[in-house]
Amino acid sequence: MAETADQLVVEGVSKAYRHAIVLDRVSMSVAGGEIVALTGENGAGKSTLMRICAGLLRADSGRVRVAGAVGYCPQTPGLFELLTADEHLVMFGRGLGLGRTTALRRGHELLDEFGFPVGARVVTAEMSGGTRQKLNLAVALLGDPGLLLLDEPYQGFDRGTYVNFWDHCRTWSDAGRAVVVVTHMLAELGRADRIVELPSHPTQDRL
């Protein structure tokens, strides 16, 4: 699908934690139908930028604009340890304005795509890392967002699921979504339409 209007525009965003500059006037934009790989060294501010774009963290300066709903998949799954997948779907679905039945139906479709054991009465604490990440990803997609912010969402995935994940990214972008994936996997960078590399900052070396 051809790229459409910008779903995400970042203009001159800066962020510092105490004495460390993490982001220094970062600008980027992502159009609908585009997959952008966000790379950079440890501490370059990739996760910080994702959190700012998702609205979870305030930038010190600069501006972020998004065109519609945002689906954010954090590096560490923000899930209840003792709730099942279905309970998470119902809970997050309600926030998105979905009824119990709709949230479960839509969530099961997503989980099924990732090869998640749908319907299992297993709580998050008893899931493997990869299975937990699949649920994390499904929760991010539940509201059918136009912009997907995925912060290393494939941690714990086996090889097959990992390859499928990039296929899914293409499917999502073909459907017109803007997809931003934080990644260190150099071998897969070719599967992104564009690479944005965040520079590291001299002040970080002192930490």
Next chain:
Amino acid sequence: MNESLSRIVIMAEMHGRDLIRRHIAIGLLVALPLSFYFSSVGEGRDAVGTGGVAMAFAVGGATVFSALSSMEVDQRLVMSGYRPLELLIGRLLFLCPFGVVISGIFTAVMSPISHPDDLGVLLLGVCAVAAVAVPFGIAVAAVVPRELEATLVLIGVVGIQLAVRHTSTVAKALPFYGPRLLIEAGLTGRGGIAAPLLEGAFYAVALLLVARVFVGPRLSVTATRS
């Protein structure tokens, strides 16, 4: 059902499911005040006051763990459409009845042994401990958002309330003073009810406001839509 109300009910349901599955933790938290009561029951009826106030460990502790275990989820829930206030009310909607149930069980255990003069007021006093312990736990988790530190604050405050004489100035300044007076009133059949109830209510509201002030900025999601 109203959208906001349905979100509150779902939050209460999910907090309930999450907390009820912590069988061992809840068992230990309930065993703690019971052990306080049974270890001092030989020294007379003061054991009821000790056990009753120690119940703040159970309810406050459960609240702290419930609030802290959902800390990472809360902001994501706000991002998905919940309001921070709905998350708070949803938590209260489960924890307050949970506290009342534990209070009822605890009072049922103590009454046949310690023979209070006014069982109704004693139950009211123990329920008041729970009613203050829930906001207290939420406030502690909001101000000190780490399990170890929050638990130490909980142990410290409830411990001091138990250790000092209830006529001392320090006791009067602590959150469980009002409920303790109610327990004493239930035990002896003497003493007012309105003033301790008001004091407990004041503390509960003040603690919720403290929680709201500290949690609000942490849960805020910046509007970035163009």
